[in-house]
Amino acid sequence: MGEPVFLYTLSLKVAKSVAIPANASGCKCKGKCIDPKTCECAKRNGSEFPYVAKDGGRLIEAKDVVFECGPNCGCDPGCVNRTSQKGLRYRLEVFRTAKKGWAVRSWDFIPSGAPVCEYTGILGRADDVDSVSENNYIFEIDCLQTIKGLGVRERRSQNVAYAANLLDNYDGQDSEAPEFCIDAGSTGNVARFINHCCEPNLFVQCVLSTHHDLRLARVVLFAADNIPPLQELTYDYGYALDSVLDSDGKIKQMACYCGASGCRKRMF
Numbered sequence: 066m067g068e069p070v071f072l073y074t075l076s077l078k079v080a081k082s083v084a085i086p087a088n089a090s091g092c093k094c095k096g097k098c099i100d101p102k103t104c105e106c107a108k109r110n111g112s113e114f115p116y117v118a119k120d121g122g123r124l125i126e127a128k129d130v131v132f133e134c135g136p137n138c139g140c141d142p143g144c145v146n147r148t149s150q151k152g153l154r155y156r157l158e159v160f161r162t163a164k165k166g167w168a169v170r171s172w173d174f175i176p177s178g179a180p181v182c183e184y185t186g187i188l189g190r191a192d193d194v195d196s197v198s199e200n201n202y203i204f205e206i207d208c209l210q211t212i213k214g215l216g217v218r219e220r221r222s223q224n225v226a227y228a229a230n231l232l233d234n235y236d237g238q239d240s241e242a243p244e245f246c247i248d249a250g251s252t253g254n255v256a257r258f259i260n261h262c263c264e265p266n267l268f269v270q271c272v273l274s275t276h277h278d279l280r281l282a283r284v285v286l287f288a289a290d291n292i293p294p295l296q297e298l299t300y301d302y303g304y305a306l307d308s309v310l311d312s313d314g315k316i317k318q319m320a321c322y323c324g325a326s327g328c329r330k331r332m333f
């Protein structure tokens with residue numbers, strides 16, 4: 066085995082065709098946000114903080130969407146409600162597999178609920194980029210579809226009043242196809258090398274930390290379990306079978322080699 070390659074955090078780039086909405090209003094907390102009754106950002110999460118402070122911040126449970134503190138908040142960068150914004154915490158290594166190409170593992174133990182990495186690349190309009198059948202590194206931002214029950218990912222524990230109110234902004238947009246995606250084909254970070262597994266140890270969490278547009282949510286991968294060092298990191302890509310079409314409109318299939326006992330045998 067050659068020298069390990071540890072990768073870096075690279076922030077999201079934005080295509081010219083995408084207008085990032087203005088920053089949302091923030092909380093008035095000072096220092097660290099601690100009182101969920103007074104913190105405006107905690108209120109957006111159902112009057113609770115989505116994270117516990119242990120181990121530098123761990124997500125308590127997967128949610129439809131997590132509202133983090135952002136640029137207009139009074140708290141400092143160490144606030145627990147900025148957990149996913151603090152960069153890579155674990156030494157992640159890209160390694161070669163026999164049947165799946167490159168893959169990612171951590172040299173460090175990762176506790177359940179810890180943020181592992183954000184999926185970065187170029188944030189663009191889904192219509193402007195190659196389809197999933199042609200580009201292996203497209204992540205479709207399906208937060209809005211998931212919350213509306215239109216997508217294929219499972220609904221999460223709650224849809225708090227604030228998130229429910231946001232849905233009014235998207236009246237009439239009942240498309241199953243996400244409008245925006247992140248293309249990590251030409252640029253991205255370590256997340257682009259994380260493979261699919263039918264029984265994964267990471268999960269996808271939509272996070273809003275600047276604007277509050279569900280269609281443009283950040284995509285952050287969190288540990289679903291305690292993950293021992295050197296175990297391959299994986300998440301469920303979430304494709305419905307027969308949902309991916311090739312350029313001729315024919316159903317494209319891809320075999321899954323995740324090796325899990327409950328493997329569905331196909332990624333799509």
Ligand SMILES: C[S@@+](CC[C@H](N)C(=O)[O-])C[C@H]1O[C@@H](n2cnc3c(N)ncnc32)[C@H](O)[C@@H]1O
Nearest residue numbers: 165166167201202257258259260261321322323
């Ligand atoms: C986002 S990339 C992941 C990194 C990729 N393995 C590489 O070498 O760059 C997604 C591609 O990896 C491969 N892949 C990921 N998970 C797989 C799995 N469970 N079984 C087979 N191939 C997989 C497929 O080619 C897929 O299109």
